[in-house]
Amino acid sequence: MLMAAILLLSALVMYVLGWRKALAASGGRTATLHSKPRYHAWYAALLCAGPALALWLGWQLFGTPVLRWLVGAQLGEAYAQMAPAMQSFFFDDVARLAAGLPSNGEPTELMRLAAALWARFEGLGRIAFMVGAASLAVAGGLLAYGRIAPAFRARNQVETWVTYGLLLTAAVSILTTAGIVFSVLFESLRFFSMVPISEFLFGLSWSPQTALRADQVGSSGAFGAVPLFAGTLLITAIALLVAGPLGLLAAIYLSEYAPPSFRAVAKPMLEVLAGIPTVVYGFFAALTVAPFIRGVGESVGLAVSSESALAAGLVMGIMIIPFVSSLSDDALAAVPQSLRDASYGLGATRAETVRQVIVPAALPGIIAGFLLAISRAIGETMIVVMAAGLAANLTANPLEAVTTVTVQIVTLLVGDQEFDSAKTLAAFALGLLLFVATLMLNVLALHVMRTYREKYD
Amino acid sequence: MTDLAQPLPAAGFQIRPRRLSPEASRARTRSRYAAEQRFKLVGLLAVLTSLGLLALLLSTVVLQGYSAFVQTQIRLPVALNAAELDPDGRRDPAALAKADYAAVLNDALYRLFPEVTERRAKRALRGLLSTGAAIQLRQAVLAEPGLIGTTAELWLLASDDIDQLFKGFVDRSSAQADRRVTDAELGWVATLEQTGRIETTFNKWLFTNGDSREPELAGVWGAIVGSFYMMLVTLCLAVPLGVGAALYLEEFAPKNNRWVDLIEVNINNLAAVPSIVFGLLGLAIYLQLFGLPRSAPLVGGLTLALMTLPIIVVATRAALRAVPPSIRQAALGIGASKIQMVTDHVLPLAMPGILTGTIIGMAHALGETAPLLMIGMVAFIMNVPAGPLDPATVLPVQIYLWADSPERAFTERTAAAIMILLGFLLLMNLFAVILRQRLQTKW
Known part of the structure; x- marks a missing residue:
């Protein structure tokens, strides 16, 4: 200095x-x-x-x-x-x-x-x-x-x-x-020299807790990441079920129906959802939504885990609403006015125009928006760290606790670590997967946009 | 619907008009209009639901957190015995600092509740006050040594359980085993209340203290200072790099060059990389390769700078593109070099847009948590950091740490810390909006 x-x-x-x-x-x-x-x-x-x-x-x-x-x-x-x-x-x-x-x-x-x-x-x-x-x-x-x-x-x-x-x-x-x-690559390669890549990608059991001494029971640890993928996909699917309809319908309403004054207020307010730090969503999921769902489930006689996938997924859905809505909004706005006028000229109502003309015309942009929202949901960390579980259950039941790729990266690398164990290296292998998956989703979104976009000029 | 009797010939396809009676036609129109209304309503509902969820989120935080801005205190008559606190009688600050203030407080409590004699009950009685009360008393005595030898009436911090009880978050009607306060404690608090010896005041400790294991002593100041140092590092790194990269790509880069394309694709992809992956980069490169200290705001800032870089680049490029070409042509026309054109004309005109993008990128970095977990910023740190190399935590990580604690008093503080964080973000965004409206030129 x-x-x-x-x-x-x-x-x-x-x-x-x-x-x-x-x-x-x-x-x-x-x-x-x-x-x-x-x-x-x-x-x-x-x-x-x-x-x-x-x-x-x-x-x-x-x-x-x-x-x-x-x-x-x-x-x-x-x-x-x-x-x-x-x-x-x-x-x-x-x-x-x-x-x-x-x-x-x-x-x-x-x-x-x-x-x-x-x-x-x-x-x-x-x-x-x-x-x-x-x-x-x-x-x-x-x-x-x-x-x-x-x-x-x-x-x-x-x-x-x-x-x-x-x-x-x-x-x-x-x-x-x-x-x-x-x-991520170097540590992953070292990990794959300890654990075969096929076992990592297709193994059904995940328990990375390797023992401190080699002669202890259960010292090997299991690194089959399929339960993590399943958990990630389950939570992402729930999130998309929330954000998809809400975001798309909100975008349609705001771009086709809403009076300008309403739009000027509502659109920035929706964007606020994207500006709230994820740790706040995590707090909301863990301390408000999860107990609420558990309470409702118990009142109708369902066994709900206190770290259910449903709670994390719902809150993650709220988080990605603005991604879906603003990208859909852009896609809808890009549809030329002449298409709308032609449809009205044929006597179609607005709803018919939206459903049969505008949305099909904007579909590539909308799909790209959904893909980007999925990529965002897969890589999201704090909500699932705070509200989803740690145990790797292979289940499709949204009321049970599942774990995700990001949760495992955090648990493997935070706190007391045994270095040189496959455990820490596994986190980097998961990171590599996450990086590749989000990259592919983005490339795919870009490809969809470029290939299928209608040219109106 | 006309009565077209014959199908159109020769067109290669056939239109078969349906004949509808006037009533059926009207009914169909009605149902189409009803569908229109339904569709519109569903869209409105979607908007309102989304906004309602936002309102629910914010109101939950406010409802859970507002009570953390006040703190319960107990007024005790404390007998400051000179022989006990200052045996030499010299009022030497070093000697005064070492005296056993906890014992003094315990005596004060026993005198206030003389009926408590049994050992376990006495221990419970001592639990009315926070462990921080002794520190408060020491500070009071050190600030005013004249108190020694008198019996001072002092307001002292109550423990977190008593705090929650007094704020009304403990269900007094439930069985003793189900709540964190005993019946005896309920009785003592009731006595204190009747004698006006317990009340809530503004919780200044929340804003001035660092982290603590005791909820009533835990504050966000350490985290705010840590966030400040981290943002400083991020700002100093991300702005020059981001603006420089944007300037190069917009103004200097050769068109249709493979390397330039590579850089562009790269920046777009970096914007979509999950934040936790940047944490892995920080762990592997900054900590393990470069050997930088763990938990330091410097490393956090370096990591977040890389993350905010794409945001700043994209915003700066948009701002540069918004400057009309005529400005550039005019500058070049009067003999400016390309660099002079950029530094003297384009950059000043694009400045509002660049500043707005920078503030939004910084707000993004301020709320980020996940990558910081990777580089060891989750450690429990009581001290307020004195520089960017000291171990520190930041506001969002502090929220994460408190949210994990089981005590209700910590939940309340978590929500309060969220309100503080959202307050900062709101200020930054408001500033960006005002800046954009004030300074932006319409061409």
């Missing part, structure tokens, strides 16, 4: 110096310069601090992993046999030990050794980084300062830099996607 501040300060100094030199070179008449003084100033500042700041960022991000790799390579077998997640925790302790902070528990011999190595390598790395950054800054600053002259095309130089900078920011999205794929 201090280094970055120093670099920014030197950039400021170079800015002022560059400005002065450009002014001096112009002899007081800035019109003789190719570029305005501020571009010379920017050029000097950028060349001085830009590369050095990039180095600083690299050191901040990759310093720790590189140090870990270096120290780990010196530690030998005892370290190499640790699981990656365990290594991460090991190094948290090592870094604390090396910095002289109180550590969790008594440090082992290996830790002391690692801490000594860590301190040495970190010191070396820091010096190397500082020397590198300082020489880059000085070299860049000198180079830029030397170049400032009336004929120097500073503006073009700066603008090239800025354009590349913008390209870099656009590339961050690709880096993010790569990061997601990298993080």
Whole structure:
């Protein structure tokens, strides 16, 4: 942080110096310069601090992993046999030990050794980084300062830099996607080396609670994810049964019938449903809807689980109403007025026009909206974490407790984890599935929109 | 319906007109109009049902949470014995801070209810007050050492069960085993009520305290500060990156370039990735690869920045597209370079739209919970964080944690925290709407 501040300060100094030199070179008449003084100033500042700041960022991000790799390579077998997640925790302790902070528990011999190595390598790395950054800054600053002259095309130089900078920011999205794929894929591959992929995808039993010791009963754990898929689909189906009709009919009413004043109020109010945080829906589902459904069920003599799929599904349905309604609304609005006029001209009523002309014409958009709503429901986490169960039941009864993919990801990764177990890795495999499933739904929605949309122009 | 006797020839298809009597025709029209009315009614009902569900959701939260904004306090005559609190008599703050205030409070309670003598009953009596009452007393004494040696009348926090009882959430008629307060406690509270020694006041602790295991001491301040640091990190990262990416794609990117298409598809897909997957990314990349600290707002902000990025990019692109080409042509025409055109003309004109999109993206990030569970922000943290690297929790996660607690007092606080969170979101959205209306130019 201090280094970055120093670099920014030197950039400021170079800015002022560059400005002065450009002014001096112009002899007081800035019109003789190719570029305005501020571009010379920017050029000097950028060349001085830009590369050095990039180095600083690299050191901040990759310093720790590189140090870990270096120290780990010196530690030998005892370290190499640790699981990656365990290594991460090991190094948290090592870094604390090396910095002289109180550590969790008594440090082992290996830790002391690692801490000594860590301190040495970190010191070396820091010096190397500082020397590198300082020489880059000085070299860049000198180079830029030397170049400032009336004929120097500073503006073009700066603008090239800025354009590349913008390209870099656009590339961050690709880096993010790569990061997601990298993080879920690698751990998933390790998981599939422990549990065969066929067992994961088609197994009917899910109980990831592996025992702490290998000789305990039930130590193997079962990783058949079919009950999770079934639970996810059950809750999604219930949600869609709520949101589908409500959202579509609301969109039809708002776009075809409602007077403008009503529409102006009701449409933003519906959108509010999409802006409410999901944790609020979770609270509503767990503390209001679930007990209510249980009470109603008991009064008519039905056994209802207190974490029934119905409660989670209903509330999730409320959540996705605005997705269905606003996407359907867009699709309905895109149907040209001429179609409506033609239908009215034939003597059809509004309802007949909606049912037989407008909805069929808008169908691709409506279906795409439903697909996006499904994708949203599958990936939704907080409602099901708070209101659905943990036990993996393979059932189609909405009154029983089911669990979902997202619930299992959260339970497997939150709280005390046994690292290196198939359990934590399973969460990443589920994450990969979730990512692929939502991606496919989105691609499908886009495809439906593009392929089947009627062209009216 | 005309009386067309002959089917149309030669057209390749045949229309067979049905002959309807005038009555049947009228009946059919009536039924068609009735169907029309029904359809319209069903649509209206769908809208009203959806809005009704929204109202139900909000009113449930308000009904469950409004009572958390007040807190029951008990007024006790506390004998602040100098020999007990300050044996040296020097009023040294360090010595005063160490004195046993809980014992002082217990004595005060025993004196108020001298009829309680049995050991277990005494313990129950001590349970009238919160464990935070001793801290309150210590603060009062430290703030005003002159109280020592006197008998001060002090308002002190009641325990959560007494709080719920006094607010009327305990069914007094039910059997003793079915409620969390005993008959003896009911009697003591009734006595306190008659003597005017118990009342509810505004619950300032809800706004100033961090998390706690005791509901009456738990507050949202720690979570609000944590949310603030996290949003700061998100803002500093997502806005430059998002606006930069949008500028590149709208103004600089070559058309029909495969890489540019790839970036566009990527951004659209990122917008649809479930938030929990971003949490997995945070766990695997930020925590395990880069070795950043767990539970820190910094990591939460980094994760949410990636999540809000697509929202900001999409909003910024829309705002840039809304700036008419004539502005760009005019700028270029008077000799501006492309960058000058963007920074001096397009960007300032698109600013209201960019700001609106940013605020909406930030509101989205403020309400997000699931990815933060993955990066360890669910830890129980009492301290208010002092910086973005301290362990912290954020408002939505605090809501999640409290919702899990069985005590009714925590349920009440959960709903209150939801109201606070919704309040923040409402403010942000209102601000966005006002900004849009005030600053947006119509071309």
